[in-house]
Amino acid sequence: xxxxxxxxxxxxxxxxxxxxxxxxxxxxxxxxxxxxxxxxxxxxxxxxxxxxxxxxxxxxxxxxxxxxxxxxxxxxxxxxxxxxxxxxxxxxxxxxxxxxxxxxxxxxxxxxxxxxxxxxxxxxxxxxxxxxxxxxxxxxxxxxxxxxxxxxxxxxxxxxxxxxxxxxxxxxxxxxxxxxxxxxxxxxxxxxxxxxxxxxxxxxxxxxxxxxxxxxxxxxxxxxxxxxxxxxxxxxxxxxxxxxxxxxxxxxxxxxxxxxxxxxxxxxxxxxxxxxxxxxxxxxxxxxxxxxxxxxxxxxxxxxxxxxxxxxxxxxxxxxxxxxxxxxxxxxxxxxxxxxxxxxxxxxxxxxxxxxxxxxxxxxxxxxxxxxxxxxxxxxxxxxxxxxxxxxxxxxxxxxxxxxxxxxxxxxxxxxxxxxxxxxxxxxxxxxxxxxxxxxxxxxxxxxxxxxxxxxxxxxxxxxxxxxxxxxxxxxxxxxxxxxxxxxxxxxxxxxxxxxxxxxxxxxxxxxxx
Amino acid sequence: xxxxxxxxxxxxxxxxxxxxxxxxxxxxxxxxxxxxxxxxxxxxxxxxxxxxxxxxxxxxxxxxxxxxxxxxxxxxxxxxxxxxxxxxxxxxxxxxxxxxxxxxxxxxxxxxxxxxxxxxxxxxxxxxxxxxxxxxxxxxxxx
Numbered sequence: 001x002x003x004x005x006x007x008x009x010x011x012x013x014x015x016x017x018x019x020x021x022x023x024x025x026x027x028x029x030x031x032x033x034x035x036x037x038x039x040x041x042x043x044x045x046x047x048x049x050x051x052x053x054x055x056x057x058x059x060x061x062x063x064x065x066x067x068x069x070x071x072x073x074x075x076x077x078x079x080x081x082x083x084x085x086x087x088x089x090x091x092x093x094x095x096x097x098x099x100x101x102x103x104x105x106x107x108x109x110x111x112x113x114x115x116x117x118x119x120x121x122x123x124x125x126x127x128x129x130x131x132x133x134x135x136x137x138x139x140x141x142x143x144x145x146x147x148x149x150x151x152x153x154x155x156x157x158x159x160x161x162x163x164x165x166x167x168x169x170x171x172x173x174x175x176x177x178x179x180x181x182x183x184x185x186x187x188x189x190x191x192x193x194x195x196x197x198x199x200x201x202x203x204x205x206x207x208x209x210x211x212x213x214x215x216x217x218x219x220x221x222x223x224x225x226x227x228x229x230x231x232x233x234x235x236x237x238x239x240x241x242x243x244x245x246x247x248x249x250x251x252x253x254x255x256x257x258x259x260x261x262x263x264x265x266x267x268x269x270x271x272x273x274x275x276x277x278x279x280x281x282x283x284x285x286x287x288x289x290x291x292x293x294x295x296x297x298x299x300x301x302x303x304x305x306x307x308x309x310x311x312x313x314x315x316x317x318x319x320x321x322x323x324x325x326x327x328x329x330x331x332x333x334x335x336x337x338x339x340x341x342x343x344x345x346x347x348x349x350x351x352x353x354x355x356x357x358x359x360x361x362x363x364x365x366x367x368x369x370x371x372x373x374x375x376x377x378x379x380x381x382x383x384x385x386x387x388x389x390x391x392x393x394x395x396x397x398x399x400x401x402x403x404x405x406x407x408x409x410x411x412x413x414x415x416x417x418x419x420x421x422x423x424x425x426x427x428x429x430x431x432x433x434x435x436x437x438x439x440x441x442x443x444x445x446x447x448x449x450x451x452x453x454x455x456x457x458x459x460x461x462x463x464x465x466x467x468x469x470x471x472x473x474x475x476x477x478x479x480x481x482x483x484x485x486x487x488x489x490x491x492x493x494x495x496x497x498x499x500x501x502x503x504x505x506x507x508x509x510x511x512x513x514x
Numbered sequence: 515x516x517x518x519x520x521x522x523x524x525x526x527x528x529x530x531x532x533x534x535x536x537x538x539x540x541x542x543x544x545x546x547x548x549x550x551x552x553x554x555x556x557x558x559x560x561x562x563x564x565x566x567x568x569x570x571x572x573x574x575x576x577x578x579x580x581x582x583x584x585x586x587x588x589x590x591x592x593x594x595x596x597x598x599x600x601x602x603x604x605x606x607x608x609x610x611x612x613x614x615x616x617x618x619x620x621x622x623x624x625x626x627x628x629x630x631x632x633x634x635x636x637x638x639x640x641x642x643x644x645x646x647x648x649x650x651x652x653x654x655x656x657x
Contacts, residue, residue, distance in 0.1 A: 176556050176557075195531075225616070399616035420594060434575050
């Protein structure tokens, strides 16, 4: 009951004209970012964060803008999957399998609107799940002391490699790299300079926005250049959209698929490290098992093969916000980027967020509901408009993306040193991606490094230097077990899941994380 | 082999990191474990995982051919130069050239690339500076 009245207050915030306007802009830009092959939600949000900050918007409006971009990009991912057979981002990969055949059969418009409706169902239900689950998780999180928090961060790193990386050593390396970068600058406890070597630009540490935009957006531009040098893929092959209005009989037939996809997607979103890619993969594969055992229709343009993964990946987006908001531990690439947004706004996610800044949390959640409705209205009737974007050649769009990243970072820091640092991060990101080292743990290390250290040092102060405090409570022991399971399980099952996901992948160019 | 080389770099980085951690100065207010303990842990994880890459490397990744690699390096250098000259030459000039270069390398004809460069620079200037009021680098000409 209390939750409901808080949510109502949230709606009062979200429906203010300025916030509503930002939600519309965010949904529009997000859908565009999602629709462009190569740019996923993580990149989309990363590019826009510095811009949002330099506009001097307050915490709630910035958050509303950026989460609308996040949800919008999750919706938009389906557009290029269906029309071009190129997923805009990794979670949209499974939508290609039946979406593109549908488009080839002249049902592109129907596939797009069906995908839009499925995205709505997935995202809407999972936002309801967020409302119910997050406050419960907060109650558990209030029992956490510094030692438990330290272990919780370890859980985040251990599970983050997840199914998307089969080489857990590389995930661990990436996390340590990020944590190492976080240590640069003044020590928060004693003020000693660490790893700055007298370079004045490093005294405040490395701003995580620089790392995020460099690692995500610029490395994407380099990857794109590598694949399309001297002749970018033409997008002229885009299929005609055709009839747009959804066929209600088709939607009714697909409702059970959407429901199952939503459940699976939400579940994989909440699990740390699984994310939207696993959500859509599970939703598609299990749907195939459930309704098309002999493999007669799936893969040949079955609408249920579009509905299930689209519901799945959008539900995962809402699910991933549960641990991010209630524990301060993001479950996916994009939520890691959103965590950066919160930290930059001096808002520390976690249980105290719900008591200290209820207006932020509930305003944000209400904005997600509002954004979903905006997205449904935008994505069903206006889908023809978004498909036009695909007519602009990516060889022109990619450089523009790079330049907007530069503009964002420069206008927020005003320093060319930071822009150069961003280029360095971009190149490093390209090398790491080539070597199959995941980037999300690097980002998370940079984001959480200081808090992880502070909690370790507090725990040690409490115990007077006894390291056993880290296993000193049942909660801590449970968390350690989760961490170990999260680290070891992908080694056992990850390779299988990954190779099956790879087998479904139509093109080798998909963006980082989700 | 790539992973072994990578592991070698990682190990060198880890050792350097641990050494750099060892020279962190203590201040008058030091807690129980001090400012060096956590960096030591991080450095050790870096070292251990790097040794693992040397011992158990993954399959060779698909590296681009020499020409493509050169292309990536050139693009990085251009972006680096962009940042370097940004405060001297101003936003419009730098952005025009950097965008034109990238668009050209992605397969647009040279003259058209220049047009795209000018349009991008002016477009971003109008939207982000004139309309949204963001601070962009000012060159000698004031833009």
